[in-house]
Amino acid sequence: xxxxxxxxxxxxxxxxxxxxxxxxxxxxxxxxxxxxxxxxxxxxxxxxxxxxxxxxxxxxxxxxxxxxxxxxxxxxxxxxxxxxxxxxxxxxxxxxxxxxxxxxxxxxxxxxxxxxxxxxxxxxxxxxxxxxxxxxxxxxxxxxxxxxxxxxxxxxxxxxxxxxxxxxxxxxxxxxxxxxxxxxxxxxx
Amino acid sequence: xxxxxxxxxxxxxxxxxxxxxxxxxxxxxxxxxxxxxxxxxxxxxxxxxxxxxxxxxxxxxxxxxxxxxxxxxxxxxxxxxxxxxxxxxxxxxxxxxxxxxxxxxxxxxxxxxxxxxxxxxxxxxxxxxxxxxxxxxxxxxxxxxxx
Numbered sequence: 271x272x273x274x275x276x277x278x279x280x281x282x283x284x285x286x287x288x289x290x291x292x293x294x295x296x297x298x299x300x301x302x303x304x305x306x307x308x309x310x311x312x313x314x315x316x317x318x319x320x321x322x323x324x325x326x327x328x329x330x331x332x333x334x335x336x337x338x339x340x341x342x343x344x345x346x347x348x349x350x351x352x353x354x355x356x357x358x359x360x361x362x363x364x365x366x367x368x369x370x371x372x373x374x375x376x377x378x379x380x381x382x383x384x385x386x387x388x389x390x391x392x393x394x395x396x397x398x399x400x401x402x403x404x405x406x407x408x409x410x411x412x413x414x415x416x417x418x419x420x421x422x423x424x425x426x427x428x429x430x431x432x433x434x435x436x437x438x439x440x441x442x443x444x445x446x447x448x449x450x451x452x453x454x455x456x457x458x459x
Numbered sequence: 460x461x462x463x464x465x466x467x468x469x470x471x472x473x474x475x476x477x478x479x480x481x482x483x484x485x486x487x488x489x490x491x492x493x494x495x496x497x498x499x500x501x502x503x504x505x506x507x508x509x510x511x512x513x514x515x516x517x518x519x520x521x522x523x524x525x526x527x528x529x530x531x532x533x534x535x536x537x538x539x540x541x542x543x544x545x546x547x548x549x550x551x552x553x554x555x556x557x558x559x560x561x562x563x564x565x566x567x568x569x570x571x572x573x574x575x576x577x578x579x580x581x582x583x584x585x586x587x588x589x590x591x592x593x594x595x596x597x598x599x600x601x602x603x604x605x606x
Binding site for chain 2: 282285289290292293294295297298300301302303306307315318319322323326327336339342346350353357362387391392393395397398401415417419420421442443445446447449450451454457
């Protein structure tokens with residue numbers, strides 16, 4: 271990649287053209303990515319639409335970056351932002367009653383945000399338990415799953431599990447396919 | 460959010476990142492075969508996704524149009540404001556001199572104005588404005604005529 275390639279970005283029309291030209295396989299990829307990043311606070315479809323909108327609204331998409339990867343990264347960022355919002359939400363309950371219809375109490379509602387956080391926490395805990403139970407029959411896959419959740423690199427995981435490259439790739443494929451099969455519409459308990 | 464839940468959420472996010480990386484690297488043949496194995500019709504699915512994209516594009520186009528309209532309206536509002544009046548500074552100085560000679564202005568102003576040649580253009584205009592506010596001198600309109 272030369273300097274020009276690293277700085278040049280696609281225009282809005284180029285992004286639209288590139289998205290319209292995506293292959294059937296690319297659309298499957300995008301759907302699966304959306305399913306993985308979808309959460310109770312934002313659905314997979316909302317993620318996809320928001321990512322399309324961001325791409326068209328001038329998010330810089332470098333010409334050397336694959337559009338599917340760019341959209342996947344956009345979904346990741348949107349999902350992360352949504353989760354942060356839930357984690358830090360400050361609710362301002364309206365005091366709409368009687369003569370004070372326009373009045374708003376400028377106080378956070380700790381009960382409301384606590385409820386959202388509790389729901390999110392419950393969802394996270396349930397999904398995590400379910401994911402591990404998918405591999406009850408395969409302790410190596412469970413170990414890899416745990417390592418991936420810990421953020422270990424492929425090399426580190428191979429070393430810990432004593433797997434060669436081929437065996438490791440095969441386990442990763444098994445993990446991905448089993449999870450995809452279990453959650454065809456995203457991580458919903 | 461509790462620390463424990465934050466850790467678990469981050470763990471799921473890391474797993475999602477790893478699986479996404481796999482999805483982006485798997486071959487077209489494999490991903491289509493897996494999709495078909497689960498009963499999916501890739502062509503039909505692509506059509507649905509394209510429709511979702513086109514619908515999103517319509518919404519963003521509307522948003523862009525609304526923003527453009529608002530921008531044009533704002534520019535119009537700014538450009539329709541009357542230009543500031545042009546001022547002949549020599550004439551303004553002459554007016555002030557005449558006024559001082561008439562001595563109907565407050566003494567503090569006339570005292571300052573007696574040194575008119577030492578005053579800046581801004582001072583001259585400021586004094587004329589003060590005198591207009593006091594009703595001692597008629598204000599000038601945008602065409603340079605007394606209103």
